[in-house]
Amino acid sequence: MKELLSGYHALVCGASRGIGRATAHALATQGASVTLLARDAEKLARLECELPRLGSAQHHSLTADLDRTDTLPAQLDALRHPVHILVNNSGGPPGGPLLEATPEQFRRAFERLLIAAHLLTQAVVPDMRAAGYGRIINVISTSVREPIPGLGVSNTIRAACAGWAKTLARELAPHGVTINNILPGFTATARLASLFSARAADSGQPAAEVETVARAGVPAGRFAQAEEIAAAIAFLAAPTAAYITGVSLPVDGGRLHGI
């Protein structure tokens, strides 16, 4: 049986753990060839071996630091095949009171989350246009709808990312290329654990209590598994999602209040 993503090549950023790792699995399970990008070469090599290989799918790794946007374009020359699916994803900025955020924290988050996504997009879109098929999926945050207290730098830069993606959606649609944002709610990954311990350290509350309060705000009564975020990304990556572009899809167990 031909899988939904057979013959397509996906570049998944931030693939060494968490949401990116689960996404690489989800896309490979649908038959895609996957190139894994992150900084930890060893983890990528292990994951490359673990991914399902369906049909003629082949997986590769690309060790790169998305903070180094000066060297990123040259590193992307190593991509061995045209990319049909790009997942823009990486580590989120640290939390803390916004008033104390330094210009350097803003610059770094802007480089990693927006400039890197832009350079990656510029690198892959010519082949997507030539193929008449492209899916760009940005892992952002529910903060583009409702800013999250204590994550001011992230809230600010994520809003910029959403504006960037919405503008590109119109430019790319005539070429068969869609661009959409996934807005994960609380997702059980290393990122969430480190945010909770930082919040616990700041407030003097035990980490377990911070976690309980956060969980109580989720109507579904639990945090997401990374695989549940990945499933939404795989849905947007498929040919069947061709008419969906420029949207921001929350996957948050009902946590957002707005319509």
Ligand SMILES: NC(=O)c1ccc[n+]([C@@H]2O[C@H](COP(=O)([O-])OP(=O)(O)OC[C@H]3O[C@@H](n4cnc5c(N)ncnc54)[C@H](OP(=O)(O)O)[C@@H]3O)[C@@H](O)[C@H]2O)c1
């Ligand atoms: N988890 C949540 O509850 C949640 C909620 C909303 C939004 N988000 C956002 O969703 C994204 C993914 O979250 P996650 O929970 O999966 O995070 P995570 O567990 O911290 O994983 C982040 C991934 O990005 C890679 N990465 C980090 N910095 C990088 C850099 N400079 N260059 C290249 N790769 C880099 C990491 O690998 P290496 O260290 O190997 O490079 C890792 O594979 C983040 O932007 C996060 O803020 C998460």
